[in-house]
Amino acid sequence: MSKSNFTRRGVLKTGAVAGAALSLPTYLRADGHTGYTNAPGDSGTVKFGFNVPQTGPYAEEGLDELRAQELAVEHINGMGDGGMLNTFSEKNLDGTGILGKKVEFVTGDTQTKSDVARASAQSMIQKDGVIMVNGGSSSGVAVAVQGLCQEAGIIFMAGLTHSNDTTGKDRKANGFRHFFNGYMSGAALGPVLKNEYGTDRRAYHLTADYNWGWTQQESMQASTEAMGWETAEAVLTPVGAGDFSSYIAPVLNSGADTLILNHYGGDMVNSLTQAVQFGLKDKQVNGKDFKIIVPLYSELMAAGAGSNIEGVFGSMNWNWQLQDEGTAAFVKSFGEKYGFPPSGSAHTCYVQTLLYADAVTRAGSFRPCAVAEALEDFQFDGMGNGPTLYRGADHQCFKDVLVMKGKENPSNQYDTLEIVEVTPVEQVTYEPDHPMFGGSDASLGTCNDGA
Amino acid sequence: MDEFLIQLLNGLDRGAAYALIALGLTLIFGTLGVVNFAHGALFMIGAFCTVTMQRFLNLSQTVIDDTQKDFLGNPLEVEVPYVQSWFGEAAGLAIQDWSVMLAIFLTIPVMLLVGYVMERGLIRHFYSRPHADQILVTFGLAIIIGEIIKYFYGANPIQTPMPSAFLGTWDMGAAFGLEANSVAYPKWRLVYFFFSALIIAAVFAFLQFTTFGMVVRAGMADRETVGMLGIDIDRRFTIVFGIAACVAGLAGMMYTPILSPHYNIGMDFLVLSFVVVVVGGMGSLPGAVLSGFMLGILQSFASLKVVTNIVPGIDQIIIYLVAIIILLTRPRGLMGRKGVMED
Incomplete structure (x- = not known):
């Protein structure tokens, strides 16, 4: 006569452990034959x-x-x-x-x-x-x-x-x-700006106050200062401020002859529009025409900004x-x-x-x-x-990185930007331990298969 | 000095928008006792009346231009606006150029209708409910209106240019005997300031010098007594709601060249406007206007680099800081009335 080893307590314990295991999130469970998160297994x-x-x-x-x-x-x-x-x-x-x-x-x-x-x-x-x-x-x-x-x-x-x-x-x-990235924008735009506007400029930065804005400003500042430009002022602006007029008004009498808008999306549309309304595009400072630069462009932003982007330089990943x-x-x-x-x-x-x-x-x-x-x-x-x-x-x-300019006479609604230069990759390449990218402390860490 | 003057103008201009929205909010609160969190949405609807007018005037017929190619290399479809076909190119362009101003013919009837429908269809069912219920329902309504606008107009800001006559700046420095170009201010922003002043004056004149206004003011003071005199105060209050909606809508309509409208623009103004109303004093129309301009100017000066260097981030909190100080020293706000929101 065989004796069963099952006990009520044993079954309950086993059931509890199995239940807990099954209720774990998918990505914490190892797939027996693959050993990585969400392995597709035999699924089609x-x-x-x-x-x-x-x-x-x-x-x-x-x-x-x-x-x-x-x-x-x-x-x-x-x-x-x-x-x-x-x-x-x-x-x-x-x-x-x-x-x-x-x-x-x-x-x-x-x-x-x-x-x-x-x-x-x-x-x-x-x-x-x-x-x-x-x-x-x-x-x-x-x-x-x-x-x-x-x-x-x-x-x-x-x-x-x-x-x-x-x-x-x-x-x-x-x-x-x-x-x-921001560094590449700065590296691509620098030489073009030097050719267009010379080496004697005073730039005023308005920068979105978050991760992207800070690195974009740092990159543009490094790039423009390297070619001789001076940074008159760098002002952080809140994301989604809407009305940037109180940040733009001080630009008028700052002695700056260039405004760099480190803004993106709706903020860029608003700040650029308002800068134009304040007459910055028509202004002359120190005998030079005032210029506006938008380091990062997108087609959707360009459409939002309308005619205000005409003649404004920026950069893109692809167009x-x-x-x-x-x-x-x-x-x-x-x-x-x-x-x-x-x-x-x-x-x-x-x-x-x-x-x-x-x-x-x-x-x-x-x-x-x-x-x-x-x-x-x-x-x-x-x-x-x-x-x-x-x-x-x-x-x-x-x-390669694209340097763009707002088109002067667009022929249709999609014809908002023109490609000024395709900057070769060599010009925008940097070392992995570049100070702007975390320096020698930056590390990828170890790849994680999960499970 | 120059920078001071420019920031002062800027503050007046910004304050004008706050004052207009707060004025409407106060009108609704003072008459109906409703805390209307959908008021920002009314500002947005006004802004989109401008967009709608602009699109209406840009309705076009498609003409195939074989000499040009589109992005796929097909013959380009050129859009020719009907107004240019009907009235000639020059007249058509002029009409399109003034689309922001022409939007007033759309905004006023639309906002009166929206105000009427909102009040009769929804808000009146919440007169006797707690303020928390009113806030919830009107806030929900604001979200719904925003999503409807997004569905039809998309999520991106829409460029709405001002008439070309108002492009550029006005050299106020030269006009007032200062150095030329030392104080140059955008023409349209000056237009907005004077437009706001006109609307504010019109609302006050309407309430102060007309029989209708007198009844409304009486109703605001003692609704039951006015009702017992046989006056249908509810109907008048519905009209007041429509007027408040109209004021918010006109504020939004004229603001579009300054701030490209998007579906969330109302929310951006809503919280600030409530602070303006509370600082001014709940139910006080002059308080709302005074507080709007005061906070606009303070916010403008707080953005100066010399100020943010001393207190970083002050530009973001100045309005709330001032609100706390005023409410601690004058709990009813600057011009608040005894008994309002004190039950």
Whole structure:
């Protein structure tokens, strides 16, 4: 006669432990055969998380990012005309998904708030089981979500984030940025400004008082002072101030002959409009015409600022007017689907999604550290920016940068900016331990597979 | 001295917007006893009346121009506004140029209607409810209105240019015997200041010198007694709500060239306007106006570099700091009346 070893107490204990294990968030559970967060296992699909601002001040940027991300998924899954997959230097993606798995996606609304963005990304990772998070539209948000993805063992492919800190002092092993940064804007704009306005200028900075604004100002100040300009004053302004007149009025009698607006989005539209209303564009100081500079441009901002941007210099990561094959393919796909040209933020999110998919294919695995390894020091072309390097030391893409100018006589609603110069990558490259990027203390840390 | 004068003008201009919104808020509170958190939304609706007028005047027919290409390389579709087709290019351009001012013909009827519908359809059901309920319902309404605007107009700020006659600055330095160009101030901001002063004067004159205004003031003082005299005070108060909405709408309409309107613009002004009302004294119309200008000027001077160097961030908190000091020393606000909000 056999004797059973089961006891009521034993069953209860086992049940309690099993229940607790099953109730753990997905990303804290190790998948037996893969050992990384949200491993797709034998599933025929894999899920991406697109975390963008769908409401709030950057909603238009976010919605354009979302359009591009959807388009990228279509192209990876073999729908549409393939877009940049036809021009991408790597030919691993054949329209059958990634490693035989079709791509699905979930979306989240960051509202351009760091805490909301983190909660949204956490929900995507824990509840939806996403394998990668892509998105942005604010450096504060990008740094916050990048930190979360690092902890959770998820790859973060940053969207629009321009602060030096994202791949500087706040760089993370699981985070990658295709978009350019404040230093690159300064390095690209400097020589053009020197040619246009000379070496004897006094610049007045109005700067958005947060992470991105500080690094943008630091970069522009370094770049302009290196060519002989003097910084008359640098004033921090609250984000979302609306009426900047009380900050612009002191510029009038400051002796400055150049105003550098380190603002973005609605703040840039308002501050530029108000600066023009105060007559700064028509003013003469010390025998020189007063000039306004907006270091970071976007098409959506340019449309918002209207005729005020005419003749104003700025920089961009990419613009739909570029003449290369990759740009043409993307503009055609996007334009035919949505009826208007894509913005720079749309481009960077589209490219990031394809780059991730390609890296997984080359790595032969969705394991985050294998994907990170495939992305590190990866060189590619055909994505609209010319030959590009994903530098392994800081996970920053290095490529040409565009210097733009507000068009004097636009012929239609999309014809707001013109490309003045394509600054070669060599001119905007810096060392990974550059002081503006955290110096020698900055470190990626260790890649995290999660689980 | 020059910088002082410019900041003074700036403060007056900013204060004019605060005063206009606070005036409407106070009118509603003083007559109906309702704390209207949707008042910022009324400012926004006024701003979007300008956008709507601008878009209406830009309604166009599409003409294919084979000589130009669009971004996909197809023949360019050129938009030719109907006003230019109907009235000729020069007249059409002139009409479009004045779209902000022409928006007044849209803003007044729209705001009166919105005010009437809001009061009759929603607010009147909350007269006898606690102020907390009124705040919740009107705040919810403000969010709904904002989302509706976003659905139709998008989330980005929309550029609404001023008439070209008001572009640039006016050299006040030269006009007042100072050094030329030492005090140059944007023309449109001066227009806004005088427009606000005109509206404020008109509202006060209406309440002070008309029979309607006299009844309203009597109702504000003692609603029940006026009702017992056989006067339909509710109907008059509904009209007052419409007028308050109109004042907020006109403030928003004229502010669009200064601040490009977006769906959240009302919220940006709402909290500040409530501080203005509280500092001025709940229910006091002159208090609201005085407080609006005073806080606008203080905020402007607090932004000076020389001030922020001494107290960093003071420009962000000056209004609230002054509000605390005034409420500690004069709990009813600058010109508050005894008995109002004291039950």
